[in-house]
Amino acid sequence: MPIPRIRTICCIGAGYVGGPTMAVIADKCPQIQVNVVDLNQSRIDAWNSKDLTQLPIYEPGLDEVIKRTRGRNLNFSVDINEAIANADIVFISVNTPTKNKGLGAGQASDLRWVEACARQVAQYSQGHTIVVEKSTLPVRTAATIKAILEAAQEAKETTKNISRTFSVVSNPEFLAEGSAIKDLEIPDRVLIGGSDPNAIEALASIYSHWVPTKKILRTNLWSSELSKLTANAFLAQRISSINSVAAICEVTGADVREVAIAIGTDSRIGNQFLNSGPGFGGSCFQKDILNLVYLCHHFGLPEVASYWEGVVLINSWQKKRIAKLVVHKLFGTVSGKRLAILGFAFKANTNDTREAASIQISKDLLEEGAHLAIYDPQVKEDRIASDLQQQPGFPSTWEAPEKNTQFYSEGIWVSCNSVAEAVEGSDAVIILTEWEEFRSVDWNNLATFMRKPAWVFDTRSIINVDSVITSGLRLWRIGDGES
Ligand code: UDX
Ligand code: ADP
Numbered sequence: 001m002p003i004p005r006i007r008t009i010c011c012i013g014a015g016y017v018g019g020p021t022m023a024v025i026a027d028k029c030p031q032i033q034v035n036v037v038d039l040n041q042s043r044i045d046a047w048n049s050k051d052l053t054q055l056p057i058y059e060p061g062l063d064e065v066i067k068r069t070r071g072r073n074l075n076f077s078v079d080i081n082e083a084i085a086n087a088d089i090v091f092i093s094v095n096t097p098t099k100n101k102g103l104g105a106g107q108a109s110d111l112r113w114v115e116a117c118a119r120q121v122a123q124y125s126q127g128h129t130i131v132v133e134k135s136t137l138p139v140r141t142a143a144t145i146k147a148i149l150e151a152a153q154e155a156k157e158t159t160k161n162i163s164r165t166f167s168v169v170s171n172p173e174f175l176a177e178g179s180a181i182k183d184l185e186i187p188d189r190v191l192i193g194g195s196d197p198n199a200i201e202a203l204a205s206i207y208s209h210w211v212p213t214k215k216i217l218r219t220n221l222w223s224s225e226l227s228k229l230t231a232n233a234f235l236a237q238r239i240s241s242i243n244s245v246a247a248i249c250e251v252t253g254a255d256v257r258e259v260a261i262a263i264g265t266d267s268r269i270g271n272q273f274l275n276s277g278p279g280f281g282g283s284c285f286q287k288d289i290l291n292l293v294y295l296c297h298h299f300g301l302p303e304v305a306s307y308w309e310g311v312v313l314i315n316s317w318q319k320k321r322i323a324k325l326v327v328h329k330l331f332g333t334v335s336g337k338r339l340a341i342l343g344f345a346f347k348a349n350t351n352d353t354r355e356a357a358s359i360q361i362s363k364d365l366l367e368e369g370a371h372l373a374i375y376d377p378q379v380k381e382d383r384i385a386s387d388l389q390q391q392p393g394f395p396s397t398w399e400a401p402e403k404n405t406q407f408y409s410e411g412i413w414v415s416c417n418s419v420a421e422a423v424e425g426s427d428a429v430i431i432l433t434e435w436e437e438f439r440s441v442d443w444n445n446l447a448t449f450m451r452k453p454a455w456v457f458d459t460r461s462i463i464n465v466d467s468v469i470t471s472g473l474r475l476w477r478i479g480d481g482e483s
Contacts (some may be wrong), residue, residue, distance in 0.1 A: 004202045010087035014038035018093030023065045024184040026074035028210040035083040047076035058351040058378045061181035084124040093134040107294035118145045122152030130199045133170045139225040167199035172228035178349030193224020236285040240314035246276035246479030256479025278357035278459040279318040281346030323364035335369030336406040340422040343433020344376035351378035358432045366411025375422040381415040428455040447471035
């Protein structure tokens with residue numbers, strides 16, 4: 001069979017991966033029609049909104065790409081079956097969260113959405129279709145997809161004799177949120193795994209419109225799937241390593257930023273991904289490591305499983321220890337105290353809060369009775385309410401004695417529209433996301449609106465230390481030992 005020519009792409013799943021990836025493919029390949037489909041109508045409506053500030057995800061540079069491509073060769077819709085039928089290649093980019101019940105709960109990925117997609121492709125595709133695993137998946141998921149597709153192929157007699165053939169390839173996404181457009185336009189590498197050389201070359205031909213040939217790596221299916229899990233595991237491991245070093249710094253008088261520079265200048269270690277913080281978040285790291293742990297147990301490798309599990313354990317500990325030390329510094333109680341939380345997204349330049357450290361830290365502080373004033377430039381109030389599983393404000397049943405809200409000792413939170421609004425009247429400011437606007441805060445001015453003694457907790461090493469100190473505020477920085 002010759003290498004199939006790709007004219008039409010269907011991408012199932014218009015999320016943080018599917019949306020930006022397809023926008024960049026459409027931008028780089030104007031001759032290919034790219035149809036992105038999702039069963040969530042409101043998400044599709046948001047992708048189609050005229051006002052580009054209303055796109056469902058915030059990603060620097062995405063609006064420009066959408067402006068160039070949408071309506072030209074990029075289309076967003078809920079017509080999933082039609083898009084599958086027209087496609088030469090189908091990308092599966094649906095969510096694969098960690099299972100919360102049943103076999104493998106807490107570790108294995110929930111593949112029900114992937115399986116549903118495979119069945120839909122099996123039913124509605126026409127002719128030969130290349131199916132691409134784009135979502136992060138446990139190793140050997142391609143085998144499941146293949147089995148479903150092959151069953152459909154064999155059953156063609158019962159389905160109006162429409163001839164269907166399939167090739168399955170793995171093409172994991174390595175983009176990081178907040179820099180997704182740059183990561184897609186100038187990737188470190190593109191990885192394609194599979195056993196059908198024609199399918200691999202067909203997919204490679206899409207990327208070769210803008211990615212240099214030497215950056216397009218070809219592997220077998222399992223290597224490709226495992227590479228994605230292990231790339232994320234290695235990255236997460238670096239963060240847990242530096243976070244554990246930060247804790248040692250705090251008790252010994254070392255400074256984690258200095259240590260990071262000192263070790264990062266060793267070219268074997270490298271200087272990237274060594275920023276100590278409140279603990280990694282995002283939809284991938286924890287899920288992928290837990291997947292790896294599950295896989296290791298499955299294949300009788302308990303020592304390897306516990307090695308990787310340690311990375312997640314340190315991360316959970318890091319989040320817990322930050323909430324605890326805030327309480328400790330505020331004289332052992334935060335009940336009824338107003339604490340400004342700056343940043344709720346799991347990192348800067350995204351509106352994504354999945355697994356964000358802010359969720360656990362905020363929940364722990366709410367549990368202690370804190371009144372949180374949360375400000376994030378991109379995260380909306382309803383997202384925070386859903387993450388904290390609590391509505392904002394005082395319960396309607398509560399009447400403030402003499403309007404002094406500090407008598408209320410249960411945890412409550414409000415969402416604010418600016419740094420100044422969040423900080424006003426607070427006992428402490430806790431910086432949890434490294435948004436650019438938090439770097440240039442005028443502490444001298446803000447300090448006058450805080451209740452003394454007031455604290456700044458900088459978990460991202462982004463504040464100007466001198467300006468906090470001269471403003472008279474007390475400062476705690478991650479990994480900053482008192483020498
Ligand atoms: C990650 C991988 O980087 C990407 O290749 C993969 O495709 C998906 O998972 P993402 O989760 O979007 O991307 O963001 P990333 O930049 O990796 O950050 C993950 C978390 O680690 C964030 O919470 C971030 O704040 C934290 N982090 C990152 C640190 O705490 N310190 C660092 O030095 C780097
Ligand atoms: P990711 O970060 O992996 O892109 P998201 O949760 O942002 O994950 O996006 C996944 C998208 O996939 C969601 O918009 C969801 O509605 C969509 N989705 C899940 N299952 C299906 C399905 N069977 N058909 C179409 N879309 C689906």
